[in-house]
Amino acid sequence: MVKGYDVTKYDRPSLAVDVLLFTIDSDHLKILLVRRKDEPFKDSWSLPGGFVKMNESLDEAAVRELEEESGVKNVYLEQLYTFGSPKRDPRTRVISVTYMALVTKSHWSLRASGDVYQAEFFPIADLPKLAFDHQDIFLYGLERLRSKLGYTNISFGLLPDHFTLTDLQNVYEVILNKSLDKRNFRKKMLSIDLLLPVGVKSSGGAHRPAELYRFKKKEIVYTD
């Protein structure tokens, strides 16, 4: 790659990162959107993101932009795809390296008023029209999330440290948008070696408390 090189010799596209942040809240899969303050697409909703700085990695840029625009941090982060069609941004050439991020609902609280950005979680079944090609990014990421649910422990990114098997099943049902058989689900989850029991849940209500589990590893693990 990269032949005889002179920084001034080539026109260079701009390089941005955009982040598709998922969370589960009230039995709904939601994504974070921010309202644009400038043209183009002024006042439209878009994925949080921005330009990559010269001395940060792409991952670092994704984390930084997410926090700057929404206050959300401590997320699971995974690169999705790089979108680079010449006309995707009407101003000039902008390549976007996109990321998927996952966060546990209890871990986020969008920053209070006084902030520069208006950020809000939207249920994926009820999204506004998105700026640029962000709808494509969303669809790509949703597909990745659904797919990885099947052969990794990626759901750790959406759950608190301790959770019940019912909580876990709920994550699957909400993301896949279908109900699963409880016995088969538990059999499968306990057969792959990802979970450890930790104690007994008492909190609940007027009913039998459930066993609490945690993931053996809070990092991506492939199970096939």
Place this chain on the structure above:
Amino acid sequence: MVKGYDVTKYDRPSLAVDVLLFTIDSDHLKILLVRRKDEPFKDSWSLPGGFVKMNESLDEAAVRELEEESGVKNVYLEQLYTFGSPKRDPRTRVISVTYMALVTKSHWSLRASGDVYQAEFFPIADLPKLAFDHQDIFLYGLERLRSKLGYTNISFGLLPDHFTLTDLQNVYEVILNKSLDKRNFRKKMLSIDLLLPVGVKSSGGAHRPAELYRFKKKEIVYTD
């Protein structure tokens, strides 16, 4: 993404594409390397690639660079991952959008002498030390190829239009680097609905000729 914008306002990294081209030749999985003519890594082997032009898509850049540096065209192409660590290029910040490409051995002939680039296929078991982080790109792509073999028809990219089941099995064995049971392999391949018989192979030698098949679709198809 992309807030108030002024083309001159931000330092911009350079954007390159690098292509990991696989082929199968003489029962070996090989990748295409080119020898660098300039610093850094002058005279080292590296993946073909180069800078993205302002008016071409990333895919187009990958196709163009591959042809410019090796003469190879008509490949299956798939984006792999974008590498952007700040120090991956010692000169300046260069982000590389990487691609995996597949080509049928009979479809390529590296351009003859007089060309600007020295390009050569190397068996993956015997690669030279690669420039930049190209070894990482290779490992990432090899993993992707091996994985996709299992749930897609991606092998069409490495085979001629017509091939025998033995040819197909050979592709799997060479890529996965292990031998497979002939009966189980054929049963599986014929059960998924990807192949069509076309005629009878006569060419061979002093032995029974094999049925020829072709892929129903020469585009990526997921079988799970």
Place this chain on the structure above:
DNA sequence: TGAATAGTGTCTTTCAGACAATATGCC
């Protein structure tokens, strides 16, 4: 007719999927 590769079937094991009754804690 012998060399070389093509082509084929059964058994076992494993896993996914359908399906409903009992157990436990709390009020």
Place this chain on the structure above:
DNA sequence: GGCATATTGTCTGAAAGACACTATTCA
């Protein structure tokens, strides 16, 4: 004791994996 959720096992069908012999062409 009643309510609400937790927990558990069996059967069936499909697919993966182990395993070896017969068929066909050509020299």
